Amino acid sequence: MSDTIIFNAAETSRLLDKFFHELAARVRGGDAARHAGGEGPWGIVGIHRRGDLLAERLQHRIRDEGGPALPSGVLDITLYRDDFTPARPQPTVRPSQIEFDIDGANVLLVDDVFFTGRTIRAALTQLADFGRPRRVVLGVFIDRKMRELPIHPDHVGVVVERPRNERVQLRLAELDGRDEVVAIREDGGR
Amino acid sequence: MTPPSREPHPDSRPNPRPEVVAGAATGASAGAGAPGDERRPWRRRHLLDVASLSREEIEFLFETARSFREVSTRSVKKVPALRGRVVVNLFYEPSTRTRISFTLAAQRLSADVVDFNGETSSVKKGETLLDTARNIIAMGVDTVVLRHPAPGAPQFLSERVQACVINAGDGAHAHPTQGLLDLFTVIDKLGSVENKRIAIVGDIRHSRVARSDMWAFLRFGAKVVLVGPPTLVPSSLRDIGVDVSYSLDEVLPEVDVLCLLRIQSERQEQGLFPSLEEYSRLFGLNSERMRRARPDVLVLHPGPINRGIEITPEVADGPRSAILEQVTNGLAVRMAALYLTAGGDA
Numbered sequence: 001m002s003d004t005i006i007f008n009a010a011e012t013s014r015l016l017d018k019f020f021h022e023l024a025a026r027v028r029g030g031d032a033a034r035h036a037g038g039e040g041p042w043g044i045v046g047i048h049r050r051g052d053l054l055a056e057r058l059q060h061r062i063r064d065e066g067g068p069a070l071p072s073g074v075l076d077i078t079l080y081r082d083d084f085t086p087a088r089p090q091p092t093v094r095p096s097q098i099e100f101d102i103d104g105a106n107v108l109l110v111d112d113v114f115f116t117g118r119t120i121r122a123a124l125t126q127l128a129d130f131g132r133p134r135r136v137v138l139g140v141f142i143d144r145k146m147r148e149l150p151i152h153p154d155h156v157g158v159v160v161e162r163p164r165n166e167r168v169q170l171r172l173a174e175l176d177g178r179d180e181v182v183a184i185r186e187d188g189g190r
Numbered sequence: 191m192t193p194p195s196r197e198p199h200p201d202s203r204p205n206p207r208p209e210v211v212a213g214a215a216t217g218a219s220a221g222a223g224a225p226g227d228e229r230r231p232w233r234r235r236h237l238l239d240v241a242s243l244s245r246e247e248i249e250f251l252f253e254t255a256r257s258f259r260e261v262s263t264r265s266v267k268k269v270p271a272l273r274g275r276v277v278v279n280l281f282y283e284p285s286t287r288t289r290i291s292f293t294l295a296a297q298r299l300s301a302d303v304v305d306f307n308g309e310t311s312s313v314k315k316g317e318t319l320l321d322t323a324r325n326i327i328a329m330g331v332d333t334v335v336l337r338h339p340a341p342g343a344p345q346f347l348s349e350r351v352q353a354c355v356i357n358a359g360d361g362a363h364a365h366p367t368q369g370l371l372d373l374f375t376v377i378d379k380l381g382s383v384e385n386k387r388i389a390i391v392g393d394i395r396h397s398r399v400a401r402s403d404m405w406a407f408l409r410f411g412a413k414v415v416l417v418g419p420p421t422l423v424p425s426s427l428r429d430i431g432v433d434v435s436y437s438l439d440e441v442l443p444e445v446d447v448l449c450l451l452r453i454q455s456e457r458q459e460q461g462l463f464p465s466l467e468e469y470s471r472l473f474g475l476n477s478e479r480m481r482r483a484r485p486d487v488l489v490l491h492p493g494p495i496n497r498g499i500e501i502t503p504e505v506a507d508g509p510r511s512a513i514l515e516q517v518t519n520g521l522a523v524r525m526a527a528l529y530l531t532a533g534g535d536a
Binding site: 076078079080093094095096097125128129130131 | 250253254256257258259260261264265266268269270271299529
């Protein structure tokens, strides 16, 4: 098992900055559109375990720029995965919390790495159990361009194409000590 | 009935876990293994009693139960975690609330549930437990929730069938989900049970709830005292590290938690205590006794309550009673038990 740094802290920070800028424009564009009689309120929902941290950073950034304090939520998709088998270890289940009424809301769904699309499939199913959003927009920081389902991100921070047997990970200071993007070769293919 | 084997989830991101496993300071397990390893303290396919569970296993089950509590607050109170799996409630003794609680728990995990009532079925025609269970499992059942009058029946079954077995009460031996939900409720209310004094009051001799409670509280460092008439409290239980008292009034002022047990009137007919009135006078919890208890004492009862015998309505419905929270927590604990055993080692 070896880690290859794809983007160091400075590069990751620049890419994140650009990504957040784009997402902020998307949800704040909502203000103008609302005046024009268009879209309803926005909320940001992050997918545990790093999508929620990205959502939190985005929320702060919008507020720091004088924008609205957008409501947020966290999804833990463990119970919605399509690969639960008795032979598989159960990951820790964490509560999902969405602090706003998602019926009729515009939801910006945020995750760190988009790989096959199965996490997003699970997240969409779970969102539907909380209510019926008016629309869901997907922002992912890293798109690995390897989909197994007809699900596509609307906003992408950066495209990273690596072999399938490598795991691409976004590390974030809150959890990992610093921001960086690494590829981890998984030997033996557990 | 084995589900088709599927590829490991490609999106699974087994995060390196910076959080320290609570209480697992044994060094060997904490931090060992590849960074991709998931923390996995629960490996059991069966939940047979509380006595054999480690503290770490119970903590993991509680962590899972807390997450499941959130599911019950949603507008759609259901997650697809056990979709396609079948749970059978195999009950050889009457039960309403435990059965309903298991049924709801399984349904909230999207499992299919079948009720099998041993009192009104082929058992009457002489079929043995093993034959009944084998027949049910041949229909593709994944989990058996068993209540049976014979102590050890769930263990017997677990050694002979493929399905996961959850003990929902076996004779006077164990009722693990009740013991776990009682501990869960007390930790939820008090933060911890470490060094707390917990009295279990009533018919200890015939109570599987008392045994499972006792083990659960002891495992988490509580001081347990068993209280009841001498005919109903086996003093031999002192050997496992609990106190025994024959006077509720004596222990009342110093306990943090009172776990009352249901008194079954047929015990009176067996001459184990003179009358329900006398039991109530000596061991019943009423407002007058509550005034002599600690003001923050917590009152638990596994239900159904005999109002006016082991507890008066004012106390059962009063501010110190956690009886309805026990019911709510019971659902979450049973969801966790069904979910975790389904993922246990084959």
